[in-house]
Amino acid sequence: MTPPATPAPTSTRPHALARAWTLGTRATLALVLVVVALVPVLFSTFFTSQVGLTSLWLGIAAVSLTFLSGHGGMVSLAQTALFGIAGLTVAKLSAEAGWDPWAAALAGILAATAVGLLFGAVASGSQGIYFLIITLAFAQVTYFYFAAVPTFGAHEGINGIRPPDLIGDPVQHPARMYYFLLAVSLLVFLGLRYVSRTAFGLALQGVRDDPVRMAALGYSVRLHRTLGFTLAAPVAGAAGVLSAWSNTRMSAGSISLGVAILVLTAAVIGGLNRLEGAWVGALLYTLCDTYLRGWTDRFTTWLGVVFLVIVLVSPGGVVGVLGSVGAWIRRRLPGETPAPMVPEASALPLPVSSKGAV
């Protein structure tokens, strides 16, 4: 047998420009990460607490939705409900019942997970738009419950929530809170990314793409959807706890329908296909919220316009746009081998997807 011919080294070697581009994007990414890591050092206290803290906890709330939507095909408006359940439980237990903040946080997240299991079990039978609406109902039930029940402060909410001593005062010295939030964000990101690559995560994506086939293969569609929803619940709960700690207050208004739509907006702007999009969207939203309001009275209109444009132009959100721009430039760099010709999906034999035939 003749040894396989080794390809000439020059042909696999990318052109200098392409290499510079790769290096450049990686360097930019590294720079962004360094800036994110050094926010409390580089920026003012106001920026750290107003933009930094808010975008991190909003990002964690949004990523629970991004995970559900991207990997499970479940666009949920109930994430703010779980967020509020955890946040208000923490507020009640630590600020009024005198619990240790860590124990209260654990109780809050567990409560959110338990309710998430219940919500997921009920909603997992519905799909697409029905799922969106039933989760909207959950969000409203939770909102009206907390708005009506005086135990949780009703509309006034609960003030004076103290984060653990380790974190200190988040208002005067937000740096520690910032790093804590950053660490939790990283953990959540890595955890959700890990889950999406396990057998369960892959099966969940199968259920998203074609529930009928997955059922025929012996997977329980409802169980996977329920578990997926339950898995996202502690993430939303953690965001609620962190929001309560960052703002030192929490009320029913923090989980109104407007906030549920806001979380959806942040997730959509960032991009529903990639987990990191949640934080990008949250950061963009928070930046606009902080600085654009001074410029224009009609902030919500502009937010709506951006939302509309993103949904119309790029379903992948800002992250998707960046990705396709990067790919577009790469293709036009000299020396770059063109991507192998892949037949379009429609050119394949008739797709036998049973989508929507449930």
Add this chain to the structure above:
Amino acid sequence: MATQTAATRRSTPSFRPPVAATAAVLVGALGLLGVLWQAFEAGFGNEGNVPVFILVTLNGLTLAGLYFISASGLTLIFGLLRVTNLAHGALFLLGGYVALTLVQDSGMSWAVAALVAMVATGGVGLVMHQLFLRWNQGQDLRQALITIAVSLILADQMLAYFGATPTAIVPPEFLAQPLPLGVYDLSYPTFRIAILVAAIVVGLLFWLVYQRTRVGMVVRAGVDDTQMTSALGVNVQLVFAGAFFVGSALAGLGGVFAGTSLSLAPGVDQSFLVSALVVVIVGGMGSLGGAALGALLLGLVDQYSSAYLPAEYANLSALLTFVLLAVILAVRPTGLFGKAS
């Protein structure tokens, strides 16, 4: 293997007792009994609770009429186009505000203002459909997100132009006086009765057009199988556009009625959108009869629960309607009369 047995079990048809459904019906019956007992326990005299019961029932019925008018538009759009128009609430409020401006500032008569408001909201809905939704046909979540974005913009623009103070439209003169009911010396706002009548008229018109005209035939065929209808030479896009116009106009009409009998303010769009969604989902999306039943259920549950729940739970009445929705969807994932898509 456990998974295999699970799959086999699912594939074999077996009788499952409708436990959840029975429990739900039982709880509903118990609730109704509780209401009736509270209403009639003190006898039928003037001192008893019957007059209050009559008023609460009328409140529930007229509220149901209001819900039905706006929900019928939503269900038409969904049934035909499979678009969940989450901007329906914003169109509803827009209709109210347009009529308010015309009656208050231009001195137009109520009926003309209502007609103009319907055309205006219908037009806005039509433009939204043609510009944003038409080329995304079939992507229901994307369309839902688009309508959310549109409703954000519309709501904020309305806040800019009409302010945040709650305002109400002056009702037409011949409906402004309360109507004596003839029992227990009761009288009731005539305009609210007119809402109920209007809802019945809208429902009857819908039914007649659906069942008796060629347009209705095309719409029904479109609901069942859009592609086949199109293949038979019907201009489906025209039918879609018409349905979107009529559905949005009905949202506007609902807004005019709500603005006259209740009031218009920012936030009303969201609460009515949610109510209309609950009505449509409870009844089954795309079903007119379902929307009527859903509206009745929601209106009566809402009014009875706020009037007859024990005082310490009275503020939970808003919750009850959503519990109703969650229970119905848990038992029947496509609503009471919904067909599996």
